[in-house]
Structure formats: C-alpha cells, structure tokens
Amino acid sequence: MAMAQTQNWQPDITQQQTYTLHRASSFDPSGGNADFRTVAPGATYTVLDTDGPGTISHIWFTINDREAYHLKRIVLRIYWDGEATPSVETPIGDFFGLGLGTYHNWQSEMLSVGSIKALNSYFPMPYRKHARITVTNEGKEPIDSLYYNVDYRTESHQLPEDTLYFHAQYRQAQPNHGWTNDWPNNYVPLTNNKANLDGKDNYVWLDAKGHGQYVGVTMSVLQNQDGWWGEGDDMFFIDGAKLPSINGTGSEDYFLGAWDFGGKSFSYQLYGAPVVGEELAGARSSVYRFHFDAPIPFTKSIKATIEHGHANHRSDNYYSVAYWYQAEPHAPFPALPPVEQRIPALQMVGGPGNGSSTH
Template identity: 75%
Template sequence: MKARLFVVALLAAGFAAMAVAQRPTDWPDVTQQQNYVLHRASSTDPTGANADFRRIEPGATLTALDVDGPGEVSHLWFTIASGEPYHLKRIVLRIYWDGEQSPSVETPIGDFFGLGLGEYYRWQSEMLSVGSDKSLNSFFPMPFRHHARITITNEGKQPVHSFYYNIDYRTYAHELPRDTLYFHAEYRQAQPNRGWTNKWTGNGDPLVNGKTNLDGKDNYVWMEAKGHGQYVGVTMSVLQNQDGWWGEGDDMFFVDDEKTPSIVGTGSEDYFLGAWGFSGGPFSYQLYGAPVVGGDVAGSRSSVYRFHLDSPIPFTKSFKATIEYGNANHRSDNFYSVAYWYQAEPHEAFPPLPPVEARLPALQDVGGPGNGAPAK
C-alpha cells in the first residue's frame, strides 16, 4: 500500500511539474500573497474630467512612463485617434532601460503589435493582441533594475489628436536577480527584398527551385544581437510585388557566431506553424498564427507571427535570426518585421529606422511574374 501511495505521489508531482512547465506565461500565483506594489501610468485627465488622452503634435515626443526601479512593466494598452493615413507606421514606440541612450525597443507602433501593413485588424496571441475598436495590448514581461522610460514620437505630418494609454507596472522592495534579462524588440524592413533573378515563371521553375542556400548569406534578417540572452519570437507582414506563393523561404538561425545555421526550417508557413500556404484561411492562436492571409498575386498582403515561449532559443555570445524570401532568395517582395528577445545589457545599437516615408507599404517595380509599374 505504501509503495502504491508513493507511486501515486510521484505521478502527482510529475503532472504538477508538467503543468508548470507547460504554462505559457509566468503569471503570478494568485493563491499566494504578492509582494510587489502595482502602479499604473495613464493618460487620465489630471483635472478629474473626461479628457483622458494626450495630443501629440508632429515631431513631438510623449513620455508615457518614466519611473525608478526595481520593477517590471507587465502590460501596455494603447489606442490612437488619428486621421493620418498609415499613422501606425508614422508613430514610433521606444523603450529605455536603466538610463541607456540606445533604446532596447524601437519600432513603429503598429509593427510592435503585429500590424506591419499599417492597417488595423483584430488578432490575439499570448503576448500581443489587437482587440475591438483598435485596442493595442502587450503582455510581455519587462523587468528593470533602476529605471524605465517609454516614449511615443509622432513622425507624421498631422497631429495625433488623441493618444490613450494605460501602462501597468510593478515595483519591488527587493533587487532583481543578477541574471535577469531585459526585453528587446527591433524593427526591420526590406522594401523590397532584392531577389537574385526576376527571370522565373513560378516557384516551381527549375531555375529557382534547384538553387541551393546553405549559409543564408543574403537572407532577410529579423534581428542580430551580441551578448547572451534568448530569442522569443517575431511578427512579420508581407506585401507581394510578384505573383505566386511568397513563402517558399526557410527560416535559419545562427547561434554564437555560427557560419552556417544550426536551426533550419522547411518553409515560411511551416515556421509560423501553418501548412500548405495557409490555404485554409486566416488563424491566430496563442503562440502562432497568420491573421492576414493574402492571395497568390502581386499586391496581396499577409501577416504572420510565432512566439517561442515553449522553447526560447538561447545564445551565449551572439545570435542572428533570418528567413529566405523565396527559395534561396529568388523573390522580391516587401517584408516588415519586429523581432522580440531578452538579453543582458548592454546591447548593440539597432540599425537606424528607415525614414518615415520609406516605411509606408508600397508596391515596388521589381519585374518578375505579375509585376508592373509601382503603385503609390
């Protein structure tokens, strides 16, 4: 009987450990008393009236959070009233940790929330979501030891009439563990990727289908980092300049100064955990999805995401996350992406953001199937 009870106890402990291991996000245990103090930075009307927003003039920067630590940002919520087209591309989100001069987060605000085509649509995941009436939400944990600052810059030509925000953050009476990693997010784009040829007729054309790419030299780069940390995911949007399926490219990850990638996938839709060119239509789940699925003709638009919360990809010296644009980089579509990772500070400065007008999605004259004069 004792032996049986021992086995049952071991099984129970094992299932409990599995439950903890499979929990997507490290939420606080609500059965235990928490020892942090919860705060909110918001756009509430300081007079107590109902003008609970901030106006941001062209070229101006709003500081939405400026607080001392130790602490952790647990939730971001924004919603924007602006009549300017593509304001999601023109407004820039930056986050600075511990007084750094080079931001750890720098991205057009729409792209940070997976809206890389500059238009609103609803989608949901464990870490990011866009709800009804254009509500932008992030649940990435963002710890900081000494200081946190979040800014919003209007790089557009028109005022942002109403910028609403609620930022929930905790402060702790104790120091953070010395090995705590900091949240980072970096925007990149290629408008367009430049395929090595436009003399192809389809993705199955032997000219491109037999081309090999073992070192990923010309791949589209989601992010590069120096130091130690772990990659946790990416959101990406695609505007096709050419006909056919855009996603024949393989994901490739280079860990700790590798010359050839140690992690290689089998196709773009496979990396984003779909299949067969997302032929079943749009979908969004907790860790992966394709909330926008276009057609197979020039001008089609798609948006996809993947979060590695089940197994972040660790690195100790350096890391580069990339993907092909077509097999062996033969296509010339536009890619817009934000990569998300955690690492120890300091981090390498990001490449400069493209000028605001260059960030606006536009078809490019690249030749190849279905490509005509660029649309403005």
C-alpha cells in the same frame, strides 16, 4: 490548447504578492473626461518615467489619428536603466503585429489587437533602476487622441543579477532583392534547384550580440510578385555559426501552418497568420511565431533570418519586429528607415505579376 508551460510569467495568485501595483495612464488630471493626450507632429511624449526595481506587466494603447498609415509613422521606444539608446525601437503598429500599417484584430499569448483598435502587450519587462517609454509622432498630422494604460509594479526586493531585459527591434526590406526576376513560377528548375546553404542574402529578423534568448517575431508581407511568397526557410545562426544552427522547411512551416496556410487566416496563442493574401502582386499577409515553449538561447550572438522565396529568388516587401531578452548592453540597432520609406508600397521589381524589370 494547453498553455501551462508558458504561464510562469504570471504571478501565483495563491500566494500573497509583495509588490506594489501602479498605473501610468492618460487620465484627465482635472477630473474631467478628456482622458487622452494630443501629440503634435515631430513631438515626443513620455508615457512612463519611473524608478526601479520593477516590472512592466501590461501596456495598452488606442490611437485616434486622421493620418493614413499613422501606425507606421508613430514610433515606440523603451529605455532601461538610463541607457542612451533604446532597447525597443519600432513603429507602434509593427510592435503590435500590424506591420501593414492598418488595423486587424488578432490574439496571441503576449500581444493582441482587440475590438476596436485596442493594442495590448503582456510581455514581462523587468528593470533594476529605471524604465522610460516614449511615443514620437513622425507624421505630418497631430495624434488627436493618444490613450494609454501602462501597468507596472515596484518590487519589494532587488531583481536577480542575471535578470534579462526585454528588447524589440524593427527591420524591413522594401523590397528584398531577389537574384532573378526571370521566372514564370516558384517551382521551375531555375529557382527550385538553387542552393542556399549559408543563408546568404536572407532577410534578417535579428542580429544581436551578447547573451540572452530569442522569443519570437511578427512579420508582414506585401507581395510585389504573383505566387506564394512563402517558399523560404527560416535559418538561425547561433554564437557565430557559419552554417545554420537551426534550419526550417518553409515560411508557413516556421509560422506553424502548412500548405500556403490553405488561403485562410488563423490566430492562436503561439503562432498564426491573421492576414492571408491571395498570392498575387499587391496581396498582403501578416504572420507571427513565439517560442515560449523553448526560447532560443545564445551566449555570444544570434542571427535570426528567413529566405524570401526559395534561395531568395523573390522580391517581396517584408516588415518585421523581433522580440528577445538579453543582458545589457545591447548592440546598436539598425537606423530606423525614414518615415515615408516605412509606408508599404508596391515596388517595380519585375517578375510574375509585376510589369517592370527594374531592380
């Protein structure tokens, strides 16, 4: 697959580079082989704290934690230039596309999870004055071993004044509340003929203010109901538009598959569905899409959304991280849900395959 148009984030290796490369890592300062850190319950550990100008080019973690769903309990935050609120705030698993709280291997241009439990990011993250990365253990058990390598470079010149900063934001709906639970399948007239022209009650990936560009999303789905979860269109509202500035044709279409993904998983550089469930209540899926070919610009605001079922009739659980670049300051993020509410769990919402009619 030709990817030449996405390679400009890489240095030109035919030209002499003038930056100085550094690495923040969990190496054993005594010279021994205990190359990890232990993080107690409730504690925050600072992975990187450095002055600029510079650029983080690569982040790698691997974690040994005995607690179930520790990927949802450990929170990754990144702060630029001394800001009080983070520009990245997400459970660590979700940042690396593991929104179901369990490990699976997958690969893309900027994010990948390798064998075994190796979490990698190649998003370029420039900063003018300062960068700080923290990991907070919101679990009840210690992180027995936190291994990390963060590769970053100090630049020999100031960054351009119009440099945009990397951001990533977690959101979830457990569940999305569909407008009905009285439907036998996705395609009856009751649901299939419902209109949703303005995105009312769509699941929101990102609602940002300022100027910048959206570059993609990772999303995981836990089905509460039977049938295909993806009868929903993506809708982008740019610079305050009341009607969609960009309107898609279906969930699997936005993630650049087709026909319910054919029931098979796949993982490519800009798009994929590394986990594809069986279209039954309790099934789990994970998907991603990156817009490195054409990031979606905004000058005032952007609201990136997707329907949960056609016109939002379904009540499945969604967990997502949106990735974008923008000028600071950024708008406040939604409050991170309490840790126990982040654990994927089947919800009794009624409808096909779900025994309760309680919303």
